Amino acid sequence: MEILVCLKQVPDDSVEIHLKPGTEEVNLDGVTPVVNAFDTYALEMATRLKEAVGGSITAITVGPEKARDAVKTCLAVGANQGYVISDPTFEDADTLGRSKILAAAIRKLEADAGKPFDLIFCGREATDRASGQLGPQLAEALGTGVIVDLVDIEQTDAGICAKQETEEGYRKVESALPCVVTVNKPAYDPRYPTIKSKMAARKMAIPVLSAADLDSVEPGKPTAHVVKVFEPAKRQAGVKINEETAAESAIKAVDMMAAAKLL
């Protein structure tokens, strides 16, 4: 099976992001760029599928050339090859624009390889903006089906059967190939690279494709604009209780809850 995994490089989501004091500028100083968590889940699911049915995984990202690092990370944990799609004219593309760029890149890679992708994995959402739009929009651009919020997938005679998480449980959803899927957190965690797989990934070339390499791509003007960037009102830390015994601490806390008329 020919699998494509779309990934976004985002600021490390275990770090609390704030604005530079007194400005509307997001402070990303010292925050490591990482592969979006849901994309690491998508890659792990794709890798397990590849291990089960055979095939190859291509990892792709639209972003600055620096996003190469993100692709490299993927090469060490399951992806067989990777590409960065980068162009100054892509810089302010919104989700809709990026879905068009990815569609053009997919057509280009398919033409070069002489074979189509069967399955395209995206994350459920990117942890920076959590829009969750790109997967469905990419499917529309490619004219394929889309299944969102997967927690598992298997190959069938007719294509794939996906386990889609719902509020009450799950659905089994089938689609012919090609198809786009978006991945939620499965029951398993993404694997870690080994020293060997990291070394191998480091040696692999990660080509950068620009607008000129793609066949007429028109990301279009951004469809929305930001008028203000701010922080929500902060919660104030209250009192800390650390009495001699747990029972004393508990009583003190219950007193405070009672005083606040919460019991």
Place this chain on the structure above:
Amino acid sequence: MDWGNCKDILVFLEQKEGKVVNVSLEALTPARTLAGLTGGKVLALAVGTDNAAAAEKAAPLCDGVLSVEGAAFSDGCSDAMVCALEAMVNKYAPAAVLAGNTPLGRELTARLDARKGLGSVQDATALKIDNGTPVWTVPLYGGTVLNDVVVDTLPVVATVRSGAFSKPEAGEAAPVTAEAVEVPADAIKTKVVEAVKEISESVNLEEAKVIVTGGRGMGSQENFALVEELAQLLGGVVGATRPAIEEGWVSRAHQVGQSGKIVSPALYIACGVSGATQHVSGMTGSGYVVAINKDEDAPIFDVADVGIVGDVMKVLPAMIEEIRKRKAE
């Protein structure tokens, strides 16, 4: 903002087994604000196999219900639903299209945007009108940064966060109009072959007044029972962090946080919870926060009104006993 000939506000009513989902009804409130601006109507769009219950629920809250019914529109069949949504957008030329920020709401609006070249906002937590232009507030980085955003295309498309708006007051029931939409066979690309209910309990975290949440620090399923006991004692609902759910101590329906429920109870008690952003972003709207953690530097204390430094296995039983005693008095 120049609305051209677009006036009405279309709200997608999401249904589950014929019951309309709460956030869809909440979306009728920002829709009313927008209709005030455009001078149009608030139209609720029900798409399903049997819309009777949803239409009845929505009719007193809007100016008209559009009902698209048919066997093709069964739960989970998003391919058919997006056709219905697109057809209604084409027919009514609305000034805005709103939906709840659920997986279905996000998928349908994303696909509508792609088909019609539209921009949109997701997970809007507030709407204000600035000089006749709608400005939406959306969270970034798990909610530590907010953006005010203007959508530049028409219709304006937005999904709204559950609990961010309250349902409108009921008025007189608006008329229900049946609309026929033909779904071309080649539009259906995915097929639901099975739907399984694993979680039968109904967990209403969003409307709970008291939530007692257990995290990984509870240590085991047996210990987690203390969280349940305290929740019950306070007439509250049990919440959980993602690790507590992954350990299998409690079902996924209890998850609070970025990929769970966004909650705002009057009292939130966090037991053995570290306070990771992905969790905190789901509970900062709480009125009063009590945290129990043995690590005095745990980030959860930064958002707690009362922080108890201690072992949950000692503090929780003492707390339960003390509350019981006071209730008995």
